[in-house]
Amino acid sequence: MEHFIVSARKYRPQAFQDVVGQQAITNTLLNAINNNHLAQALLFTGPRGVGKTTCARILAKMINSDGTESPDEDFAFNIFELDAASNNSVDDIRSLIDQVRIPPQVGKYKVYIIDEVHMLSSNAFNAFLKTLEEPPKHAIFILATTEKHKIIPTILSRCQIFDFKRITVGDAKEYLKYIAGLQGVEADDDALHIIAQKADGAMRDALSIFDRVVSFSGNNLTRQAVSENLNVLDYETYFTSTDLILKNNIPQLLLQFNEITAKGFDGHHYVTGLASHFRDLMVCKNEATISLLEVGEQTKAKYLEQSRKTSLSFLLKAIDLANSTDLKYKASKNQRLLVELCLMQLASILAPADQNDQQEKKNDKPRIIPPAHFKGFQIDLPQKRVETVEKAIEKHAESTPPIQEPSSLPAATIDTPSDSPIASEPIAKTEPIPIETKEAVEEVSPTPKTPKLNISSKRVSGLSLSSISRKKEHEKSKEDRQVDEENLPTEPFTEKQAQDAWEAYIKKLQNKGQKNMASIVGIDQPVLRDKKTLVVEYPNDTMRVELERSKAPLLKFLRAQLQNYDVDILVEVNETATKKYAFTPREKYEKLKEKNPLIETLRQTFDLDI
Structure with a gap:
C-alpha cells in the first residue's frame, strides 16, 4: 500500500501566488523582497490554518534564491524551524542566539521560524530581546502565533506585524474545487460550500474535511453525503x-x-441556524443585498423562491423571536421547551386565529349611544318591567280621584268637581305615551332619574282600554310562541350522528380561537341514552362546571344539526372521593383491639401505656 499524504501537506503552496485569501500580505512581502525593504523581524499572527507557516517558508526560500538554483531547492540548511511550545525555556533561546552568530554556508540569509511564539516564558522573551532588536545582517526572524495578546509589548515593538485574516467561504470553495479537479473527484457546488463553511475560515481544516469526506463517499461528493458525514x-x-x-x-x-x-x-445550534436562515431570506428581498448571501447557485435559487413567500414584517418578527431564544437558551432550565415555544410562536405569527383575536379586541371598545338615537323607536322591554310600572300607576290612581275613560262621549260632558279650576274647561282625549318607549329613554339617559308618578293629562291609569288591549296582545304572542315550540322538529338520530355533530362543534370552537373550551368539550365522546339524552363523563367537577357554563350554545348547535329540539346533555363525574380521617392513638388502639382482642391482654400483662 502506498503511503498516503494528506491534502494539506501534498498541496501546500510553494509560491506566494498559490496562497489562498491573503493577497494583501503576499503582495506586501513580494514588494519588500523586490525593493530590498525587508525587516529583520516579522510577526505573522492570525487564526489557525490560514497560511502563516506556509508564507514564512515561501519567504525564507525566496530571499535566498538568486535564479541559478534548481526549482526543487528548498534551502534546508538556511531555514531553522523552532517549536516554542516544546522549546520555551531560557536555555533554548540561548542556544538559538549562539547559532545566529554563524553566517550561512549557502545563500545570503539564515531564516529562523519560531512557531507558537506566545508559548515562550517571560524569561525566554527577555533573553531574546537584544538579539531580536539587533540581529546579524544575515539573520531574519519570523515569529508565528495565533494569540498575539500573549506576547509582551517589548517583543511586538521590535517586529513588523502582519495580521492574517480568515479565509472566506468563497475562496475556500474555489480552492477545494481546484483540488477536487486535481484528484479527479466530482463534487457538487453545495457540497464544497458546506465543507468550506464547516472549516470556519481555516484552509487546513477545509482540506482535512475534504479528505475525510472523499474517504467516505468516494470520487462523487454530494450535498447529502457531506451533510451525513x-x-x-x-x-x-x-x-x-x-x-x-x-x-x-x-x-x-x-x-x-x-x-x-x-x-x-x-x-x-438549530435555533441559531434558523435565525441565520431568516436573515438570508431577508437578504434576498432586495437585489442590492443578494451578494451578502454566501451559498451555492442552486441553493441561492431556493432562497430567492422562498423569500417571495414571506413578507419583510414576518421575517423581522421571526429573527427577533429566534434571537431572543438564542440569548435565553443557556440560562433556561428547560431548554427543549424554550425551543418548542419559539417554534410555536413563529408558526403563530401568520395564524388566522390571532388575526381574529386582534379584530375582536379592536371591536371591544365601548360605544355610548345618545338618547336622541331612540326617538321614534318602539322598544320591547321584558313583561315584568311593564307590569311593575303599571302596578305603580294603579296604586297612585287609587289614592287620587278616578279619571273616567271616555268612550264615545264628547269631552265637554265629563263631570268634574265644582271647585276645580278646570271645571269650565273641556278635557281633551289624548293618546297615551307607550310605557316601553318611556322606559327606554330613561335607561339611556346619562344620569339615572327616579321616575315621577304624577298623573298628568297625558297619562292614563293601568285600567285604561289601551293597557288592557296591550295585555291581550302580549298573552296572544305568548300562546303563539308556545305553539311554535310545540311544532319544533324532533327527528330521531343515532349515536354516531350525535358524535359527528359533537366533533363539528369542537372544530367550530377551534376556528373561533376558543381552544381551551374546545379541549374541554373534546375530553369525552357523548353516549346516547333514552333516545334524546347525551351523556358525557368528566374526570372532575371543575370540568363539569366549565361545560355547564357553555351548555346553552352547545345545545343550540346540536339541536340544529340533529333536527331534534328534545336533545339534552347530562354531565357525569367519574371521580371517586375518599375521605381521610386523622385517628388519635386511643382510636387506633381500639381499632386494633377489635381485630385482635389479645392486644388488651398484652397491654395489661406488661402494664403498657397508650
Whole structure:
C-alpha cells in the first residue's frame, strides 16, 4: 500500500501566488523582497490554518534564491524551524542566539521560524530581546502565533506585524474545487460550500474535511453525503421548517424538531441556524443585498423562491423571536421547551386565529349611544318591567280621584268637581305615551332619574282600554310562541350522528380561537341514552362546571344539526372521593383491639401505656 499524504501537506503552496485569501500580505512581502525593504523581524499572527507557516517558508526560500538554483531547492540548511511550545525555556533561546552568530554556508540569509511564539516564558522573551532588536545582517526572524495578546509589548515593538485574516467561504470553495479537479473527484457546488463553511475560515481544516469526506463517499461528493458525514444541518432542514412555519403547521414542526434532536443535534445550534436562515431570506428581498448571501447557485435559487413567500414584517418578527431564544437558551432550565415555544410562536405569527383575536379586541371598545338615537323607536322591554310600572300607576290612581275613560262621549260632558279650576274647561282625549318607549329613554339617559308618578293629562291609569288591549296582545304572542315550540322538529338520530355533530362543534370552537373550551368539550365522546339524552363523563367537577357554563350554545348547535329540539346533555363525574380521617392513638388502639382482642391482654400483662 502506498503511503498516503494528506491534502494539506501534498498541496501546500510553494509560491506566494498559490496562497489562498491573503493577497494583501503576499503582495506586501513580494514588494519588500523586490525593493530590498525587508525587516529583520516579522510577526505573522492570525487564526489557525490560514497560511502563516506556509508564507514564512515561501519567504525564507525566496530571499535566498538568486535564479541559478534548481526549482526543487528548498534551502534546508538556511531555514531553522523552532517549536516554542516544546522549546520555551531560557536555555533554548540561548542556544538559538549562539547559532545566529554563524553566517550561512549557502545563500545570503539564515531564516529562523519560531512557531507558537506566545508559548515562550517571560524569561525566554527577555533573553531574546537584544538579539531580536539587533540581529546579524544575515539573520531574519519570523515569529508565528495565533494569540498575539500573549506576547509582551517589548517583543511586538521590535517586529513588523502582519495580521492574517480568515479565509472566506468563497475562496475556500474555489480552492477545494481546484483540488477536487486535481484528484479527479466530482463534487457538487453545495457540497464544497458546506465543507468550506464547516472549516470556519481555516484552509487546513477545509482540506482535512475534504479528505475525510472523499474517504467516505468516494470520487462523487454530494450535498447529502457531506451533510451525513459531517453531521450538520443542511439547508433543506431550514427550508422545510420555514415552509411549516408559513403553513402554521405546529404539530409537524414539533415532530421535525424531535427528529433533529434524535439525531444528536443541539437545540441551540438549530435555533441559531434558523435565525441565520431568516436573515438570508431577508437578504434576498432586495437585489442590492443578494451578494451578502454566501451559498451555492442552486441553493441561492431556493432562497430567492422562498423569500417571495414571506413578507419583510414576518421575517423581522421571526429573527427577533429566534434571537431572543438564542440569548435565553443557556440560562433556561428547560431548554427543549424554550425551543418548542419559539417554534410555536413563529408558526403563530401568520395564524388566522390571532388575526381574529386582534379584530375582536379592536371591536371591544365601548360605544355610548345618545338618547336622541331612540326617538321614534318602539322598544320591547321584558313583561315584568311593564307590569311593575303599571302596578305603580294603579296604586297612585287609587289614592287620587278616578279619571273616567271616555268612550264615545264628547269631552265637554265629563263631570268634574265644582271647585276645580278646570271645571269650565273641556278635557281633551289624548293618546297615551307607550310605557316601553318611556322606559327606554330613561335607561339611556346619562344620569339615572327616579321616575315621577304624577298623573298628568297625558297619562292614563293601568285600567285604561289601551293597557288592557296591550295585555291581550302580549298573552296572544305568548300562546303563539308556545305553539311554535310545540311544532319544533324532533327527528330521531343515532349515536354516531350525535358524535359527528359533537366533533363539528369542537372544530367550530377551534376556528373561533376558543381552544381551551374546545379541549374541554373534546375530553369525552357523548353516549346516547333514552333516545334524546347525551351523556358525557368528566374526570372532575371543575370540568363539569366549565361545560355547564357553555351548555346553552352547545345545545343550540346540536339541536340544529340533529333536527331534534328534545336533545339534552347530562354531565357525569367519574371521580371517586375518599375521605381521610386523622385517628388519635386511643382510636387506633381500639381499632386494633377489635381485630385482635389479645392486644388488651398484652397491654395489661406488661402494664403498657397508650
